[in-house]
Amino acid sequence: MTDMITAAEPRTASRTDAPTVSAFEFWPGWIFYTPIVLYWIILGLRYRDFSLPTAANPRIETGGLCGESKSSILDMAGDVAREWIAPYAVITTGSDDLPRALDAMKAAGLSFPIVLKPDIGCNGTGVRIMRDAESLRAGLAAFGRGVAVMLQHLIPYGHEVGLFYIRHPDEAQGRITSLTYKEVPCLTGDGHSTVEELLHADSRTRLVPHIYLPRLKDRLHDVLEAGQSLPLVFAGNHCKGSIFHDRAVDITPALVARVNEIMRDIPDFHFGRIDAKARSLATLREGRDFQIIEINGVGSEATHIWDARTTLRTAYATQFMHYRETFRIGAKKRREGWKSSGAMTMLKSWLRQRRLMASYPLND
Structure with missing residues (x-):
């Protein structure tokens, strides 16, 4: 992949090599996550604490599993880390x-x-x-x-990325276990087709039109001029329609060193995903010219699992590995004297988050 044709660029219907939906990308959540919940329960029994992962980032509410304030995580950044946060x-x-x-x-x-x-x-x-x-x-x-x-x-940069970071308490340096490029799906007008027709003609969007239709309801009958582009989503999340590309090959020593420098300046942060935007893919590999949008805790995912080329077996292996790491880190933090949040606190935080999200407006 070059910096001229990248996963961060808008995807149009004319790109015949563009990925389509993976076999499990839009499964109902309860189907995809049931094996993961069962694995969590097994680990909880083994470590005698079902909420132990919340101790992995002990200064964050529930360790960032659910219900945490985004700004409270960013507020913990020291002078070094703050320079990299939008x-x-x-x-x-x-x-x-x-x-x-x-x-x-x-x-x-x-x-x-x-x-x-x-x-x-x-x-x-x-x-x-x-x-x-x-x-x-x-x-x-x-x-x-x-x-x-x-x-x-x-952030004016055009390349949105997700970097998953893990550092055990007894390690001086952490590692990046996942690097994902987020792509904006985009319709391109031909001068005569309506937005709805373009949506149903595209190799990806026609498979999951329900993801995009609510945001396009006022434009479905518009006719885009030839060459005119219409981005379909702003929020970089797969369930909102963004496209994800696994680019672990771009994890370089320079990038790992920079991320370590930043994350070591956030007290007792050991596990989570950094969402950021980079000026270019080349500068990202060099560990420079990017800004952090937000930092997510133990409830975050290594988003390369949503790459259309990722197999279900690899997706589950990735999920199991990451959640296993949260229990291992939580156990080490417990030995340092930190406590997990407890199952009831997790439940209350999840219910509060769910209630709040039900009241939020539709995203761009």
Whole structure:
């Protein structure tokens, strides 16, 4: 793969070599994750603590399994790590939230366009681009009252990546176990077909039209000019329609060294995924010119499993390995004196997150 044709570039219907949906990518969650839950239970019995992975990142609520605040993780960054994180601010929706948001943006050095997203959430739910004060007013109003939201710099780089990082407490340096490029699916107009017709003609989108139709409902009958592009999703999540490419071959010593430098500056962080945007793939391999969007804890996945070329066996082997690591790290942190969150706390955090996500607006 070169820097001219990359996984981060919009995918169009004219690209005949583009990947299609994998055999299990859009299975119902309860089917795909049942073996993983069973494996978690087996490990919980072995270690005598079903919530032990939450101790892997003990300073984060539930270790980042669910219900954690995105900003609280970024807030822990020291001076070194902070230089690599996209600037952000947090407010709680309510009365006068627009002027408060504008004040928070000014204090954080933010200017439009920005990304508005819930501080507690997952899978890209509620993530939207705000291009001016009026769109921000409407964006804030779309959330319920009393909801913490993040306002974050819209990183101009075109290559979104997910890097999975693991470091055991007794190790000076960690490792990157997964590097995934996230691709934006994009329709390209021919001057006579409607958006709906283009959607059903594309080799991938026609297989999962329900993923894209809710966001396109106001444009289904539009006719795009020849060559005009229409990105189908902004949030970089596979269940929202983004396309993932396994690029572990691009994990270089320089990139590992840089990620270690950053993550060692976040206290007691040992396991999770870094979502970032890079200026180019070449500079990413050199460990420079990228910005971190967010850092996810033990509830995150190594997203290369959603590459269409990944087999089901490899996907499960990857999941099992990562969750096995969370128990191993949690056990080591327990010996240091840290405690896991407990099963009831995990359940309460999950229920709160689920309740909040049900109230969030549709993502871009």
